[in-house]
Amino acid sequence: MSNLSKSHLALTIAALLVVAASPAATQGRPPANEQRISLRQQLASNKLRVVNRAATALTDSARDGIRLDERANDGVAWVTGLTLDEGTIDVDVHGKDVLQRSFLGVAFHGAPDGSFDAIYLRPFNFRATDTTRHKHAIQYVAMPAYDFARLRAERPDQFENPVTPEPEATTWVHLRVVVRADSVRAYVNGSSAPALSVPRLSTTKGGEVGVWVGNNSDGEFANLRISGATAAR
DSSP states (O other): OOHHHHHHHHHHHHHHHHHHHSHHHHTTOOSSOEEEEOHHHHHHTTOEEEESSOEEEOSOTTSOEEEEEEESSOEEEEETTEEOSSEEEEEEEEOOSOTTSOOEEEEEEEOTTSOEEEEEEOGGGTTOSSHHHHTOSEEEEEETTBOHHHHHHHSTTTSEEOOSSOOOTTSEEEEEEEEOSSEEEEEETTOSSOSEEEEOOOOOOSOEEEEEEOTTEEEEEEEEEEESOEEOO
């Protein structure tokens, strides 16, 4: 092999290694069709379908987002006009360090019958010294059939994990959720390793995407981006 050919081969291998090590590659991000969703503008234009919560625009001018208030049971702000089968959801979330009162994340595959999948964080468990609480920092559920209580009882520690490195409970946290036909992966704060990688428990294809809060929880959400979504029919 000539020196020129060897040089070309070395450059090609180096380029492939750079691509493989990039966040897009390690986090499974679809290459195209990313949409930046202004939650503030969606709210102002009545393009959010808010369920069991009141939504208000963030007063923090540095972030383009909304706040969902605290109430009993789950609450979701669905983005109308979009449907997602497979793709990626990115959002910044802001919870609080109050035990059992800060559950927040994203919902997807929302169906007309009220079913949906969700990945959510428990910020109050991020840095918990209790080992059981610490490993319950991020959760996948498929509602209503597979809530956290059923999964924890029947398949303990399979659908929830700790988050490492541990964020502070009261800071903004970036959450990326990669949805595939048979799996869901979640990444926190740009980590190349998933905080959670699990098989999907529902068989829904397509459906709405939104930001989610749990029982007796409020939360703030900003900088929503969705890859792979199409216009709802």
